[in-house]
Amino acid sequence: MKRYGKAILLAALALLSLAAFAQQTGQSGSQHPSYRGSIPVQEGQNYASLAKVSMADAVKAAQAAVGTTAAPTKVRLGNENGYLVWEVVIAGQEIKIDAGNAQVLDRAALGGAEENDGENGGEGQGEDN
Known part of the structure; x- marks a missing residue:
């Protein structure tokens, strides 16, 4: 019985460690790198009408x-x-520019493959050259 108790305890500790690691590495819904812009948005909004920077x-x-x-x-909003x-x-280089203040x-x-992938991501609006 002691052998099973130790195994269960070790498994529980491993799961807790994995959960803590996942939370630290961005599994909580945030993207990496994290930065703050000046115009908060939600998916599905008309981004072009909200942008202050052309x-x-x-x-x-x-x-x-x-x-x-x-x-x-590539340019995408x-x-x-x-x-x-x-x-x-x-x-x-991929440069992220704040659409509110050009920062x-x-x-x-x-x-090379990433630079010319032509992917529009589906979530943005813009043009690929």
Whole structure:
């Protein structure tokens, strides 16, 4: 009986550890990286009508952040972490631009396949070049 009790206790501890790890690694519904934008949104809203920053201004902000005048390969307006964000892929980087104030929220280097995937994500509005 003691052997089964120890096994049950160890299994319970393992489950608790796994649950704690999952909560810390973003399984609670938040996206990574986490950042805060200036326009909170929900899925299904008309993002274009809520944006205060135009697509052209978002591209300019992304170009300034990367230090290039290259044309973007993808521009998409969508819901990121519950905020309205322009996603601009340019010069091998994915730049997240706040759709309310043109602030750079995040920058990440991309691989070749990710940069030219042409995916619109279904949750956003924009154009792929």
